[in-house]
Amino acid sequence: MNTSAQAKHWYQQVMAESAPQPLESQLPWWQQVRRQARESFARVEFPTRKHEAWRYTPLDKLLQQSFVPATRDPSLTLGQSRPDLAIPGLDAYRMVFVNGHFDADASQLAGLPAGVTLTSIATLLHEQPQKLAALYQQLDTASDNAFSALHTALSTDGLFIHVDENVHVDKPVEVVFVAAPGEQAVTSVPGIIVSLAAGARATWIERYTSTGQSFYFQNVLARIALGPGAKLDHYRVVAEHADAYHLSTIHVRQQAASDYRAMTMHLNGTWLRSDWQVDLLGTDALSSLTGLCLVNGSQLSDVHTRINHSVPACKSYENFKSLLLGNGRMVFDGSIKVQPQAQQTEAVMRNDNLMLSDDAEVDTKPQLEIFADNVKCSHGTTVGQLDAEQLFYLRSRGIDRHTAKQMLCQGFLGEITAACALPELRAYAEHAIADALAAASGA
């Protein structure tokens, strides 16, 4: 079976399993959104390696699996006792989603300040469908790629955050997406809508974890809108099951003088991809995407960024570092587009990769497309291994090889983690890096 036939088969299977939502008949606009998504999924081709954006991202393994949509058992909940649900020591508002469905019992939302809405999309559909309808009208729900279409066709729940004008959320919001696959492999499709009105501020941690059995496919579509002067610190921790597939498609729309800072950590998962589309729509906006990727074993870690400067005087900054520990593959595909009217743009893109093993592969593609002249844009990329002299230096001071390697790797990724403003999260990340290094050298 070739890829497209496989894809078709996969599609039919997933679609057949998706139960029509009882709510659909009452909400014609929603019914339409879902129908359009189904139609466009049937129409658009599954990406292959001939598609420029999927050139280095093999899909064969994913398409060979069969999944059932995780919409079947929304009653599935977790007990509050699972320690993994919280980053140790972090004082935060907490929302938990199990297989993409909100689990109110495991969540902790007491004491939310006025003007902050933290809820699930399903709740909103039941209680304030008109509000969601209005939002959907502003969102671009057209699905230009198969995975987004699949997402929209299947998704019935997810995260909804809204912060009113000039409201500052006092504590970080930690949102944990737990995959709890049963006997059959599932695909869960949580949607995410985050909107900050003018002058609002929030810190949001988006974290993925699993109950530890079997594999699954997490297909996330996030839409983030920042009003004028709004500021969002966005931390993404992707620590899926080692055999799991994860795709996050993130659309960010930024108005004037807004400030978006995303830090991503790809920690675990057999096939991880984060796909950004950032539109800078108002002047003086700043967008910063940074991240670290640990590529264990034969995993794939893939970061795609598209930053579109369409107005003057915006800044964008990208810095991604990866550590390849096994025979896996790191893909970085970044693109900065500066439209003719976007004068005084400043854009910087960096991607550094450290290969610690013999069979790893790095494919990187930092692109600039510039149609304006008064701009400062640069990009830099490196691929290499640990510096033998640095290792020697440490070893000559009595540090054993393993520790020395670990120190150098921690130092390499330190530039990313050091920028984390939440000490508890930073400690968590450093711990995860140390664990991965220990596991790799033990193997």
Add this chain to the structure above:
Amino acid sequence: MNNDVHVVDNLIGRDYEHGFVTDIESDTLAPGLSEDVIRYISEKKAEPEFMLQWRLQAYRHWLTLHEPDWAQLRHPPLDYQEISYYSAPKQGGKKLQSLDEVDPEILDTYRKLGIPLEEQMLLAGVAVDAVFDSVSVVTTFKEKLAEAGVIFCPISEAVREHPELVQKYLGTVVSQRDNFFAALNSAVFSDGTFVYIPKGVRCPMELSTYFRINEAKTGQFERTLIIADAGSYVSYLEGCTAPSRDENQLHAAVVELVALEDATIKYSTVQNWYPGDRDGKGGIYNFVTKRGDCRGDRSRISWTQVETGSAITWKYPSCILRGNESIGEFYSVAVTRGKQQADTGTKMIHIGRNTSSTIVSKGISAVQGSNAYRGLVRIGQRAANARNHTQCDSLLIGDQCSAHTFPYIEVRNPSAKVEHEATTSKIGEDQLFYCRQRGLSAEEAVAMIVNGFCKEVFKELPLEFAAEAQKLLNVTLEGTVG
């Protein structure tokens, strides 16, 4: 600055100085492409049968291909049946014994272009193969080169006189099936240059080919094959010009370089095809496949290009670093102004151990020019200790121009060290101010800054041509800043 703007407007209108037409009679094949046209070209060149079969194979494969559409270029579709695939000055065909037999009009053309064809220009110390439309009209210093054992002749002659070398190497670097334009070239190439440097020989002089498109509605499809046998060295330069015409003319060349053990090939290009007028009317479409194969250990291929002409430039001089410790280099200055578009870059394919490559690309976009760097660095699984450094900088002059960078980096060996840097900016106000404050005009200041920007590449050119390239750059950029 108002005054400068005025000067600028005057200068932007500057004409292409090589745009004249030489009025000579020529044999030109009616437009159109078919197997018969290929048979005609092959017969006209009195080629052996293997060559004709090779051409036909290429043509049949070409029919199955589509024009590539991935480049950052926009142009109206090309009609391959509208082009004449063969044009030769009337005397062509029979072998010329000396320069005296060359049509004085043609000699005059080259004199106007500043190309030293006369033997008395010995002091220039450069052997020249002059290609006029589809044929090579004259090759200088052949005897002197023959003494050293160097073969330097039109490729049509090489096919007849050195078929064993041609058959052994032609198409081994760029196969007939390589890409759309390479396949087309393989089918219809009419002339070009053939160079063979024997073992251990350091070529006693610079070799050079000068390409001139003269006839209207023709395409030029030349093919260059350079073989540097073990331990040899050669430095080769090509230059190109064409008359100013309203229609677009196609130039689809293929260049193949083979460097065996310890051999070095230095290939420099100063490309100055007619770029079209300021509204983008006319100009040469330059779709070129250039590739070098570092086949032997410790071999080295270095590409240096200065691209100032052509309405469209689509070319990626590449190196296949097959031999251990082989070295590939790519130095490029590409200038686009008016409505010119360039999508150029290189591929460095590291296969052997301890291979290294350097890429320095300087793109300058002025007025409405569009300039893209597209490059691939691939480190294969067995290419231990491979090393690459890439630097691509873009300079923007004018608020309607554009500059793009599309680097691809694929690393499959952990001992590799790959670095890539790119910057894009316009000429700094502070730099301009500094120069002007010291009494330089805006023009001079820009020329100085741009030349500084390109210095790294110019220093790679053979001395005589470095001066020419610098002059060419100044002329091209005059009047683009205000």
